Amino acid sequence: MDIPSSPGKFKMDKRTRWHKSLPKLAFWSILFFGVIYFLFFRTPSSFSSDTSRRSLRTYNYGGAAWEKKVRSSAKVTSKNGVSVLVTGAAGFVGSHVSIALKRRGDGVVGIDNFNDYYDPMLKLGRQALLERTGVFIVEGDINDPTLLKKLFEVVPFTHVMHLAAQAGVRYAMENPGSYVHSNIAGFVNLLEVCKSAEPQPAIVWASSSSVYGLNSKVPFSEKDRTDQPASLYAATKKAGEEIAHTYNHIYGLSLTGLRFFTVYGPWGRPDMAYFFFTKDILRGKSITIFEGPNHGTVARDFTYIDDIVRGCLGALDTAEKSTGSGGKKRGTAQLRVFNLGNTSPVPVTDLVSILERLLKVKAKRNVMKMPRNGDVQFTHANISYAKKEFGYKPTTDLQTGLKKFVRWYVNYYSAGKKADE
Numbered sequence: 001m002d003i004p005s006s007p008g009k010f011k012m013d014k015r016t017r018w019h020k021s022l023p024k025l026a027f028w029s030i031l032f033f034g035v036i037y038f039l040f041f042r043t044p045s046s047f048s049s050d051t052s053r054r055s056l057r058t059y060n061y062g063g064a065a066w067e068k069k070v071r072s073s074a075k076v077t078s079k080n081g082v083s084v085l086v087t088g089a090a091g092f093v094g095s096h097v098s099i100a101l102k103r104r105g106d107g108v109v110g111i112d113n114f115n116d117y118y119d120p121m122l123k124l125g126r127q128a129l130l131e132r133t134g135v136f137i138v139e140g141d142i143n144d145p146t147l148l149k150k151l152f153e154v155v156p157f158t159h160v161m162h163l164a165a166q167a168g169v170r171y172a173m174e175n176p177g178s179y180v181h182s183n184i185a186g187f188v189n190l191l192e193v194c195k196s197a198e199p200q201p202a203i204v205w206a207s208s209s210s211v212y213g214l215n216s217k218v219p220f221s222e223k224d225r226t227d228q229p230a231s232l233y234a235a236t237k238k239a240g241e242e243i244a245h246t247y248n249h250i251y252g253l254s255l256t257g258l259r260f261f262t263v264y265g266p267w268g269r270p271d272m273a274y275f276f277f278t279k280d281i282l283r284g285k286s287i288t289i290f291e292g293p294n295h296g297t298v299a300r301d302f303t304y305i306d307d308i309v310r311g312c313l314g315a316l317d318t319a320e321k322s323t324g325s326g327g328k329k330r331g332t333a334q335l336r337v338f339n340l341g342n343t344s345p346v347p348v349t350d351l352v353s354i355l356e357r358l359l360k361v362k363a364k365r366n367v368m369k370m371p372r373n374g375d376v377q378f379t380h381a382n383i384s385y386a387k388k389e390f391g392y393k394p395t396t397d398l399q400t401g402l403k404k405f406v407r408w409y410v411n412y413y414s415a416g417k418k419a420d421e
């Protein structure tokens, strides 16, 4: 650019100077207003919109009416109730947990960015369900520090149930940035706000069984090594566990990680096999079933959503208070990790047979060798630690749980909605 390095070198009369700098003036003012636009009219999440999933609408928060909604949603109605901020509240697990908490008299406020990783109509449907129970979901990104701080200003949450994440194993190869954005950057941002909150909340958050990666010793126990993740998704969850250790160690945050094992049920996720198998079987489309090396069985420890919800509540209820204040640690705080599974792995071929029976349609099976793109051959949880600490005891077998899922599915998609929209 031809900006003079010193005033002395600039030798034009005032008029020509003015004319010459018009384009420059225009350039700088456009830049100026551009920056203003970005700073004030776009939320921080928009800065990384390449890596995060596109949101439905622009976020809108603040103001007296908004604060009133937040406060009323956070109102505790039972004697020993707690107030919980649930991230990912429009998600599968988040919506079920939010409703369960609200029903037993806890205060609940949700936050979710309603991204389009899968059909956002499902998220809006869950939101409507939550609204009827009295839970307000704030639209926003967990990467937005201003929004999170504002929420803690309005409500002194005793607990955070952190379920917002970029889920899915195979999608990580398509959009790796979205995993870093939500599972790492978003988690750190949330912990930063929690550490400075007064009082600090206790945090329970979703890790994943995928951290066991290529381990072959079964059942998977919390004490096993978890240093061979098979996908970027798994690696971000493992990173989350290490980050949790750091914030517990430095700031005295009480942190509990829950390693969920293949959660399924009504209002589930369309990107998961039991869900799209159901959809494809009903349409007469062939489904791809993976097998391991030497025709080895691929199996999952499928866990029904109600059992997971009970596990989440158990973890919340046994979470001790964080010990820090003024952003500083004042004593040792609780740090835990639990498996939440069903302890009975079922081969994926059996899953398909159960679905065939429930749907009364024969599946077109297409058996294929499992590609090495993130999935592991089997999962099996040792749940004795969760049982010991909060009486965790799953009670729903796959047959029973799938029956409930199928009933919901048929009902939901026959009401004029299509599964692929």
Ligand SMILES: NC(=O)c1ccc[n+]([C@@H]2O[C@H](COP(=O)([O-])OP(=O)(O)OC[C@H]3O[C@@H](n4cnc5c(N)ncnc54)[C@H](O)[C@@H]3O)[C@@H](O)[C@H]2O)c1
Pocket (backbone or CB within 6 Å): 087, 088, 089, 090, 091, 092, 093, 094, 111, 112, 113, 114, 115, 123, 140, 141, 142, 143, 162, 163, 164, 165, 166, 167, 168, 181, 182, 186, 206, 207, 208, 209, 259, 260, 261, 262, 263, 264, 269
């Ligand atoms: N469902 C399972 O089988 C399973 C297994 C292991 C772990 N988990 C973990 O459990 C948690 C809940 O999973 P789910 O199955 O309900 O998934 P989900 O995708 O249905 O729910 C996650 C929700 O978080 C929201 N979200 C994502 N990024 C966000 C961001 N940056 N800011 C705000 N909101 C954001 C999404 O819009 C979504 O509604 C996740 O952490 C997931 O990784 C799930």
Ligand SMILES: *[C@@H]1O[C@H](CO)[C@@H](O)[C@H](O)[C@H]1NC(C)=O
Pocket (backbone or CB within 6 Å): 218, 219, 221, 222, 382, 383, 384, 385
């Ligand atoms: C399950 O984990 C517990 C520790 O929580 C351990 O004592 C027990 O031996 C494990 N069981 C199996 C079958 O590996």
